[in-house]
Amino acid sequence: xxxxxxxxxxxxxxxxxxLDVPDDVYHSGGFESWRTTVWGSELVRSLxxxxxxxxxxxxxxxxxxxxxxxxxxxxxxxxxxxALAHGTEHPRTVEEHRDGLDVRLxxxxxxxxxxxxxxxxxxxx
Numbered sequence: 579x580x581x582x583x584x585x586x587x588x589x590x591x592x593x594x595x596x597l598d599v600p601d602d603v604y605h606s607g608g609f610e611s612w613r614t615t616v617w618g619s620e621l622v623r624s625l626x627x628x629x630x631x632x633x634x635x636x637x638x639x640x641x642x643x644x645x646x647x648x649x650x651x652x653x654x655x656x657x658x659x660x661a662l663a664h665g666t667e668h669p670r671t672v673e674e675h676r677d678g679l680d681v682r683l684x685x686x687x688x689x690x691x692x693x694x695x696x697x698x699x700x701x702x703x
Contacts, residue, residue: 581607581633583682583689587698588642596701605689607702608682615667616679622666625658627651630702637703640690645699649690656683 583605586596599605608616616622618634629648632638640648655662663676670678686700693700 579610581610581612581702583607583685583700583702585689585693585696585698586639586701587696594639594699594701597698604681605685606682607686608678612682616662619666621662622655625654625661627655630655633702637701640693640700640702642693642697642699645690645693648700649687649694652683652687652690656680656687659683 584596584599586594589595613633617627617630618632623631629638629640629644629651659676659680662679663672666675666679668675668678686702689700692698
């Protein structure tokens with residue numbers, strides 16, 4: 579199972595509408611186990627992350643007004659990729675894990691930028 583990263587908008591009645599993602603677009607936020615082993619890890623928390631650690635407890639919904647702060651958190655984690663690759667649990671080589679982290683953080687960044695563009699939010703579930 580994989581976490582998904584998607585963009586949503588709020589309808590006038592307040593309901594969330596998730597935007598369609600083309601079939602050929604990879605939008606994984608990591609493996610389901612990454613909720614605790616990566617995004618909810620003590621290392622990620624110690625870097626000052628406050629959005630992604632929520633995944634250890636529940637799905638993450640970043641409201642439109644929070645997206646710029648979410649983007650800063652993603653940039654912070656991307657700046658510490660080597661430490662994350664070495665300091666979080668994984669069954670692969672450190673290099674493969676680093677590459678996987680980089681791809682997932684890039685997906686989150688691209689989704690957040692799209693959300694900013696349309697006034698939407700981001701959900702990771």
